Amino acid sequence: MKGFLLATTAFAALGIATQASAADLPARPYTKAPPPMVAAIYDWSGFYIGANGGWGSSSNHWDAYFDGLLLGPDGSHDATGGVVGGQIGYRWQAGNWVFGVEAQGNWANLRGSSLSVIDPVDNPASLHSRIDAFGLFTGQVGYAWNNALLYVKGGAAITDDRFQFRDTLTDAVLGSADQTRWGATVGAGVEYGFAPGWSAAIEYDHLFMGTKTLDLIEPGGALFVTERIKQDVDLVTVRVNYRWGGPTIAKY
Numbered sequence: 001m002k003g004f005l006l007a008t009t010a011f012a013a014l015g016i017a018t019q020a021s022a023a024d025l026p027a028r029p030y031t032k033a034p035p036p037m038v039a040a041i042y043d044w045s046g047f048y049i050g051a052n053g054g055w056g057s058s059s060n061h062w063d064a065y066f067d068g069l070l071l072g073p074d075g076s077h078d079a080t081g082g083v084v085g086g087q088i089g090y091r092w093q094a095g096n097w098v099f100g101v102e103a104q105g106n107w108a109n110l111r112g113s114s115l116s117v118i119d120p121v122d123n124p125a126s127l128h129s130r131i132d133a134f135g136l137f138t139g140q141v142g143y144a145w146n147n148a149l150l151y152v153k154g155g156a157a158i159t160d161d162r163f164q165f166r167d168t169l170t171d172a173v174l175g176s177a178d179q180t181r182w183g184a185t186v187g188a189g190v191e192y193g194f195a196p197g198w199s200a201a202i203e204y205d206h207l208f209m210g211t212k213t214l215d216l217i218e219p220g221g222a223l224f225v226t227e228r229i230k231q232d233v234d235l236v237t238v239r240v241n242y243r244w245g246g247p248t249i250a251k252y
Contacts (some may be wrong), residue, residue: 042147042193045093046246053084054237058110058159060129064118065213065226067167071118074227079112079129085236091140091243097147100140105131110233116165124168131233136185147193149201157185157207159233165216165224168203175216175224178182181231183209189239199241207233 055064057080064074085106091098110131119125135158142151158180189203209231218224 011064042144043093043246044091044098044142044144044149044193044243046243047090048199048241048243049086049088050239050241051084051086051104052237052239053082054105054235056081056083056108056110056131056233056235057230058129058131059113060112060117060127060163061230062127063228064116065228067248068226074116074118075114075127077112077114077127077129079110079131081109081111083108083110083134083237084136084166087239087241093144096144097149098140098142098144100142102138102140102153103135104136105133105136106135108183113166117170119165125174126166126168128162128164128166129229129231130162130164131159132162134158134207134233136187136207138185138187142191147199149191149193149199150189152186152188153205154186155184157209157233159183159207159209159231161231163214163216163227163229173219173248175218176212177216177227179212179214181209181212183207183231187235191239191241197243199243201239201241203235203239205233205235205237207210207235209233 025242057078059078061076064071083092083106087102087104089100089102091100108131113126113128116127117123138153138155140153141150142149161179161181163177164173166173185205185207187203187205189201191199191201193199213228215226216224
C-alpha cells in the first residue's frame with residue numbers, strides 16, 4: 001500500500017512539473033492561411049493597335065479594246081512583293097466568342113509584267129501592273145481558347161494601282177493609267193496572347209478587286225489603248241498588336 005501511494009505521488013508531481021514547463025513556453029505564432037490559387041483568363045476585349053508586314057501577290061488579266069472593239073486577251077501576270085503597314089481596331093468577347101472591327105493600311109511594292117499579245121501600235125510591247133498601297137475595312141468573328149484566338153474576317157478593300165504599256169526594247173512608257181480600285185476581302189488568322197496586352201498573329205487575306213475598264217493614255221495626252229483588267233490579290237502577313245481598355249478577369 002505504501003508503494004502504491006509513493007508511485008501515485010510521483011506521477012502527480014511529474015504531471016504538475018510538465019504543465020509548469022509548458023506554461024513557460026512562448027505561444028505559437030498565428031500564421032494566415034495562404035490565399036487560394038488564381039488562374040487568370042485572357043480577355044480579348046478592348047481597343048488595339050499594331051503593325052504588320054509580309055508578302056503579297058496580285059493576279060492581273062488584261063483584255064485589249066481598240067476603238068470600242070474587243071481585240072482579245074492581251075496577257076496575264078502576277079505582281080509580287082513585300083507589304084508593310086499597321087492596323088487599329090476594337091474587339092469584345094462574349095464567352096468564348098470574339099467579335100471585332102478593324103481598319104488596316106499598308107504600303108506595298110507589288111510589281112509584275114508580261115508581253116502584250118495584242119499591240120495596236122508597237123511590237124514588241126509589255127504590260128506592267130503595280131500596287132503601291134492598299135487598305136482593308138473589316139468585321140471579325142473569332143473563337144478563343146484563353147489566350148489563343150482563331151478568327152475570320154471580311155469587308156471592303158481598296159488598292160492604289162498603276163497600269164502601263166511599255167516598249168520592251170527601250171522601256172519607254174507608251175500608255176499609262178492610275179486607278180483607285182474598290183473591292184471586297186475575306187481572310188482568316190490565328191492570334192496568340194504572349195503577354196498582358198500583347199499578342200502576335202499570322203493572317204491570310206484574299207482581295208476580290210473585280211474587273212475594271214480603263215483608258216491608258218500616251219505621254220502626250222492621247223488615248224493609246226483601252227484595257228479591261230481583272231485583279232485579285234493574296235496577302236500573308238505577320239502581325240503584332242497591343243491591346244488596352246479591356247476588363248480584368250480572374251477565375252478561382
